Every structure is written in C-alpha cells, then in structure tokens.
Amino acid sequence: MARPLIQMALDSLDFNQTVELADKVAPYVDIFEIGTPCIKYNGINLVKELRQRYPDKLLLVDLKTMDAGEYEAGAFYAAGADICTVLGVSGLATIAGVIKAAKKHAAETQIDLINVADKAECARESVKLGAQIVGIHTGLDAQAAGQTPFGDLNDIARLGLGVRISVAGGIKQATVQQVVEAGANIIVVGAAIYGAPCPATAAREIRELVDAAAA
Numbered sequence: 001m002a003r004p005l006i007q008m009a010l011d012s013l014d015f016n017q018t019v020e021l022a023d024k025v026a027p028y029v030d031i032f033e034i035g036t037p038c039i040k041y042n043g044i045n046l047v048k049e050l051r052q053r054y055p056d057k058l059l060l061v062d063l064k065t066m067d068a069g070e071y072e073a074g075a076f077y078a079a080g081a082d083i084c085t086v087l088g089v090s091g092l093a094t095i096a097g098v099i100k101a102a103k104k105h106a107a108e109t110q111i112d113l114i115n116v117a118d119k120a121e122c123a124r125e126s127v128k129l130g131a132q133i134v135g136i137h138t139g140l141d142a143q144a145a146g147q148t149p150f151g152d153l154n155d156i157a158r159l160g161l162g163v164r165i166s167v168a169g170g171i172k173q174a175t176v177q178q179v180v181e182a183g184a185n186i187i188v189v190g191a192a193i194y195g196a197p198c199p200a201t202a203a204r205e206i207r208e209l210v211d212a213a214a215a
C-alpha cells in the first residue's frame with residue numbers, strides 16, 4: 001500500500017499561533033491544511049507565509065468554494081496552494097471552474113462531499129470533470145451531533161474511482177488504523193493534534209500509527 005499522507009488541519013483564527021503550530025508538527029505531516037475559518041479570517045497572506053516557510057510541503061486551502069469557482073480559487077492557486085477544496089453541493093459548473101483554475105497552475109482540486117445527499121454520484125461526476133481528490137468529511141457541527149465519516153468512507157472507497165480519497169471528521173489515534181484499512185489515502189487530523197497537551201507528540205503518534213497500518 002502506498003504510504004497514506006497525513007494532513008494537519010490548521011483551524012485556529014490566530015495567524016501566529018497557526019504558523020507556530022505548523023512549525024511544531026511539520027516533521028510528522030505531509031500536507032498543511034489552512035482550515036476554512038482560518039483562511040476566512042487570515043486570507044491569502046497566510047497562504048503566502050506557509051508557502052514561503054514550507055516549500056516542500058503540500059498546501060491545501062480549505063476554501064469550500066460554493067460559487068464563482070474559477071475566480072475564487074484562482075487567486076489561492078496563484079499564491080501557492082497545491083490543493084483547493086470545492087463543495088460538492090455547489091454543483092458541477094462551480095466544480096469545473098475550480099478544476100480549470102487548478103489546471104492553470106498545475107495544481108489539484110478536492111471535492112468536499114460534506115452534506116451532499118448522493119455522495120457516490122457527486123464523486124463520480126467530479127472525477128469525470130478532473131478532480132483528483134474526493135473528500136469524505138464530517139464537519140465539526142455534524143461531529144458535535146454524533147456523526148462520523150466511517151460509513152461514507154467505506155461506501156466511496158468501494159466505488160474504485162481511481163483517485164485519492166481524503167477522510168476528515170474527528171480522526172484520532174484510536175481511529176487511524178480503521179480509516180487506513182478502509183482505503184483512505186489522505187488522513188486529515190485537526191483537534192486530535194491541536195487540542196493535545198503536546199501537539200508534536202500527538203502528530204508523531206499519528207504518523208507512527210498511519211505508517212504501521214499501511215505497512
């Protein structure tokens with residue numbers, strides 16, 4: 001099995017805390033995600049800062065674009081994003097726009113299936129349009145209501161779409177093995193790292209567990 005990637009969700013609103021957290025966990029993660037609240041609060045300068053500090057890390061900007069796909073995402077790809085997210089619920093025209101912007105910058109597009117009713121259909125159509133990553137995502141509010149991403153991950157993995165599958169939604173040490181075995185290629189972790197007493201230790205534990213599960 002190819003080594004799954006670990007994506008650190010940077011969900012603080014504070015610019016400096018975000019950069020400090022990125023510094024702490026950098027040795028253990030492959031992708032820095034600038035989370036949706038964080039990018040809305042801090043804007044494109046944070047993309048430029050992380051791009052400059054970490055030229056060798058992948059940088060995902062969690063725009064969760066809902067409209068004006070090419071226009072909105074284009075600026076973030078130009079600033080150094082490797083991946084931007086677009087909502088599956090936005091519709092195929094918006095998804096196509098983000099994919100067009102990504103192509104201009106030799107970058108990638110992730111479809112976020114959060115709150116999509118027919119996830120399989122949306123994933124299939126998005127992949128046909130050229131999306132490289134399908135994101136299974138139980139958002140923070142849905143997590144608070146007791147939902148998890150595991151059932152959807154199994155369903156989408158079974159489709160054999162031939163693209164990478166990302167999973168997000170409360171993933172922690174206890175559930176890493178389960179999602180790797182279910183076929184996730186990108187494991188997104190936020191609170192289990194940034195909420196830990198020592199984020200670097202938590203990130204190292206996740207790295208070891210992901211690598212062991214994939215071995």
Ligand SMILES: O=C([C@H](O)CO)[C@H](O)[C@H](O)COP(=O)(O)O
Nearest residue numbers: 009036139169170171189190191
């Ligand atoms: O995308 C996220 C959320 O919707 C806020 O934008 C989180 O970054 C994602 O859920 C990962 O965080 P955890 O669920 O805390 O692991």
